[in-house]
Amino acid sequence: VLEYWPAVVAFTAIVLLGKITGVSLGAFLAGAGARTSVQAGMSLAQIGEFSFIIAALGLSLGATRDFLYPVAVAVSAITTLTTPWLIRAAAPTAAFIDRKLPRPLQTFATLYGAWLDRLRAASAQQQAPGIGRYIGLLLVDVGILTALIVGVTLEFDTVTETLQRWTGISLDLAGILVIAGTCAAGLPLVIGIGRLAGGLGRTLAVTALPRPVGKVDSDAAPRRALAVTLQLGVALVAGIVVVIATQIFLPSYSGPLVLGALLAGFGIAIWRSALDLEGHVRAGAQAVVSALGRYAQAGTPPPDAQALAEVDRLLPGLGAPVAVRIESGSTGVGRSLAELNLRGRSGATVLAISRQGQSIVVPAAGERLQTGDVLALAGSAEAIETAKGLLQ
Numbered sequence: 001v002l003e004y005w006p007a008v009v010a011f012t013a014i015v016l017l018g019k020i021t022g023v024s025l026g027a028f029l030a031g032a033g034a035r036t037s038v039q040a041g042m043s044l045a046q047i048g049e050f051s052f053i054i055a056a057l058g059l060s061l062g063a064t065r066d067f068l069y070p071v072a073v074a075v076s077a078i079t080t081l082t083t084p085w086l087i088r089a090a091a092p093t094a095a096f097i098d099r100k101l102p103r104p105l106q107t108f109a110t111l112y113g114a115w116l117d118r119l120r121a122a123s124a125q126q127q128a129p130g131i132g133r134y135i136g137l138l139l140v141d142v143g144i145l146t147a148l149i150v151g152v153t154l155e156f157d158t159v160t161e162t163l164q165r166w167t168g169i170s171l172d173l174a175g176i177l178v179i180a181g182t183c184a185a186g187l188p189l190v191i192g193i194g195r196l197a198g199g200l201g202r203t204l205a206v207t208a209l210p211r212p213v214g215k216v217d218s219d220a221a222p223r224r225a226l227a228v229t230l231q232l233g234v235a236l237v238a239g240i241v242v243v244i245a246t247q248i249f250l251p252s253y254s255g256p257l258v259l260g261a262l263l264a265g266f267g268i269a270i271w272r273s274a275l276d277l278e279g280h281v282r283a284g285a286q287a288v289v290s291a292l293g294r295y296a297q298a299g300t301p302p303p304d305a306q307a308l309a310e311v312d313r314l315l316p317g318l319g320a321p322v323a324v325r326i327e328s329g330s331t332g333v334g335r336s337l338a339e340l341n342l343r344g345r346s347g348a349t350v351l352a353i354s355r356q357g358q359s360i361v362v363p364a365a366g367e368r369l370q371t372g373d374v375l376a377l378a379g380s381a382e383a384i385e386t387a388k389g390l391l392q
Contacts, residue, residue, distance in 0.1 A: 031116030033347035046079035095344035113380035201231030347383035
């Protein structure tokens with residue numbers, strides 16, 4: 001271990017950062033919410049004893065050098081020892097990340113979980129048409145692209161020498177032409193994967209947030225944000241599959257470059273969608289305020305499912321907001337939303353507050369809650385239940 005300590009340090013950092021990022025991103029795309037996703041990533045940032053078996057097998061087959069086994073043992077031991085500290089720090093870290101996220105991303109993260117709840121409910125009733133076809137064609141394109149890259153890489157020297165003999169050009173120029181031809185042949189497949197991922201994302205988005213018939217489409221922005229996220233998620237998965245299958249045949253830097261480009265594109269598209277969504281939420285919050293006013297005036301509050309049903313019908317993209325009254329003695333009385341850390345601890349967000357005839361649209365983090373306040377909470381069903389428990 002001491003002999004190979006630089007490799008141990010490097011691989012430990014790769015495992016910790018890679019698994020935290022990979023698990024958190026995957027959990028978020030699956031609808032777990034930002035808080036749960038970060039906690040899951042920090043709880044699973046280790047490798048186990050199975051890595052010993054893989055390293056030993058590679059060593060016995062001559063596929064790896066001698067240094068890999070002690071490095072695998074050391075990295076496994078270190079990441080195992082760091083796991084309890086990472087788990088302990090997971091909740092505070094998730095809350096810190098939530099506080100530091102720009103408000104558009106906070107809103108997007110909250111509503112994304114609610115949209116996936118709708119998608120699961122709609123899919124359980126009836127599968128959207130065309131999903132199986134999109135998935136099948138995606139698998140075909142990914143398979144052909146992978147086979148093209150692997151085949152050309154394995155036969156690169158043979159193809160290059162053959163082209164040189166046929167044309168009489170230099171060997172270097174023949175190699176460049178082979179690479180250019182491979183890129184030209186693979187480009188339609190890459191474009192096809194992007195288009196199929198877009199079609200699948202739009203189909204799933206329409207399933208979760210159907211387009212109204214003969215009415216103004218008030219959920220165009222949320223549907224577009226969901227479609228873009230699902231499209232990029234599918235494309236990212238397809239890219240990861242291709243990189244994993246072809247990495248051993250390509251230069252070591254190619255995989256990180258491709259994945260880095262995919263993640264950068266993913267982040268830029270999410271940010272643009274979040275900015276578009278923020279304006280939609282602020283406009284839609286006026287409908288929430290109207291519903292909250294009727295709720296606040298009621299002597300006996302109606303059930304949550306009925307209180308904001310009109311908002312849910314008009315603007316399902318707001319994630320089926322639920323009304324919660326702050327009663328005397330509630331833990332939220334006198335405390336600000338920042339002090340409660342409501343979004344960081346639950347994943348739900350407050351769209352509006354109705355207070356003694358006043359309305360607060362998209363309240364700031366410093367807003368202090370008072371007895372009798374009626375809050376409109378948005379988020380997944382699990383996030384809203386957690387938030388209600390924290391408030392009441």
